Amino acid sequence: MDTLLSIGLLASISNATLVGQNAALSSHFNFGENVTGDISICEVRVPxxxxxxxxxYExxxxxxxxxxxxxxxxxxxxESDDRRGNKVHIFSIWHSMDDPSDTANFPYAAYLGHGTTAEHFGGEGVGLKTWNFALRWQPxxxxxxxxxAWDVGKDTHYxxxxxxxxxxVWRHLSTIGVKEPRIRIKGPNDAFIEDWKxxxxxxxxxxxxxxWRRDGQGEWHPAQSGRYTPNRGDCLPGKRSHHYKNNWDAGTRKDSTGDFYYMRSGGSQTRPSPPLKYPDNMNHVFSVENKADRPDYxxxxxxxxxxxxxxSGLNLVWSMEETSLPQFSYKIELFDNAECAGDPLLSKSEWRPETREVNIDWMPSDHQTVHLRLSIADIFDQSVKEVRMVTLSK
Structure with missing residues (x-):
């Protein structure tokens, strides 16, 4: 994890006691199958x-x-100890380890919204992280x-x-660009919990x-199970979690909101629940059935x-309902009929989730009245359309 980079976890020996052995044990849930696609989804809650x-909490x-x-x-x-604030939303993309010094081709911030900032990281991998200290999250x-992920010219945007x-409310916090085309999201989804001090x-x-993961054909794949795996090697003497080698747990639960997976680590009272046991059975596959055909938002x-x-033409500005799925793309068309039938007089479209204003350079010829159709596709490619009549003067 990039926030680990400046921390000396096994720094020194003092009073014959190894330091760097007091971190809570990191652990992972790997969800779903090895599906390659363009969309990945997970819901998270911290009690x-x-x-x-x-x-x-990845x-x-x-x-x-x-x-x-x-x-x-x-x-x-x-839950950060950064001087800028805690309760951060964070998203990071790595640069190719084939040439970590190739800063000219590093990932870059294509969009930052709602107070999100970006900076490069290095040390345990290199790349770009975008993080938001402004919005916070609540327990x-x-x-x-x-x-x-989608293609923009010869680059890939995330x-x-x-x-x-x-x-x-939905928010588009950032878009990270990678200078290589047609990259897609691969593998089962990994979620982890980590104490970086x-x-x-x-x-x-x-x-x-x-x-969820959506594949290249637009089919949705829900994760019906997850493999829980703590970092067993960190439990050994001298390793970062040795003093808390038996203080972890995972499984499934249910409350008024439905079924969910949980991971817990650290704390003197935490112990693995059956069938988990240290050190005999530290890995297990847990299941929560998902009967839906697709995400329901x-x-x-x-x-x-x-x-x-x-x-010189028209200026179009629009806004989206914040409790509906975010915009992914837009298309603007001008027609000479109220049915918006036939070929448009003008058409403009982009895959730009953040765009809400477009100047349309078009002057009327024989048409005094035009009908403007704005089509929006959300991040799951569901579309909505609105038509407006505009009277123009030559």
């Missing part, structure tokens, strides 16, 4: 009792499909994390979208559910459209 300092971990670390990445939330609330389960005395816990909805006539 109030499970909030602990210096903890990464939701979406994936690999690129190029055979090196290009396009590998992960997203999640953190006991489910957050949906979505990553979508969009990171977050839904607040309390307000229902020696704070194993604090118990941390994370809940996960509704894990409200599709995109256009909230408002404003059209202003200018000397």
């Amino acid at each position: 109030s009792k499970g909030v602990a300092p210096c903890t990464y 939701t979406l971990g994936f690999w690129g499909n190029k055979g090196n670390s290009t396009g590998n990445g992960y997203a999640g939330i953190q 006991d609330v489910w957050y949906t994390h979505v990553i979508r 969009g990171f979208f977050v839904r607040d389960g309390a307000s229902g 020696d704070t194993g005395k604090n118990m941390r816990e994370v809940h996960l559910r509704h894990i 409200q599709k995109a909805k256009i909230k408002k459209i404003s059209i202003t006539k200018k000397a």
Whole structure:
């Protein structure tokens, strides 16, 4: 994890006691099958009792499909000790390890929204991370994390979208560009819980559910099970979690919101629940059945459209309902008939989730009245259309 880079976990020996052995044990859930696709989804919740300092609650971990670390990445939330704030949403993409000094071809921030910032990281891998200290997250609330990959010229872009389960509001926090075409999200989805400092005395816990991957043919694959795997090697004497080698747990639970997976690590009272046992059975496959055919979120909805006539054409501004799925692409068409039939007089489209304003350079010839159709596709490619009539002067 990139926030580990400046920390000396096995720094020194003092009073004959090894330091760097007091971190809570890191552990993983690998969900679903080895599916390569363009969308990955996971919902995450941290219970109030499970909030602990210096903890990464990862939701979406994936690999690129190029055979090196290009396009590998992960997203999640953190309880950070950063001076800028805690309760962070974070998304990172690695640069190819084939040439880590090739800074000219590093991943880059194509879009940053809602107070998100970006910076390069190095040391344990190299790449770009985008993180948001402004929005924060709240305990006991489910957050949906979505990553979508798409092609932009010779590059690949990764969009990171977050839904607040309390307000229902979606936000597009960032897009990271990678200077290589046609990279897609590969492998089962990896989620982990990690203490990046020696704070194993604090118990941390994370809940996960509704894990999906969409393949290259547009088919949705729900994760019906997850393999739980703690970092066994960190339990050995002298390793970072030796003093908390038996303080971890995982499994499935159910509450008023439904079934979910959980991971817990650290804290003096934490112990593995059967069938898990240290050191005999530290790995296990747990299952939560998902009967849905596809993720169930409200599709995109256009909230408002404003059209202003200018000397050179039209200025179009629109907004989206924040509790509906975020925009992925737009298409603008002008027609000379109310049915919007036949070939349009003009057509413009882009895959740009953040765009909400477009200037249309078009002047009327024989047409005094035109009909403008705005089509929006959300991040799951569900479409919505709105038509407006505009009277123009020559």
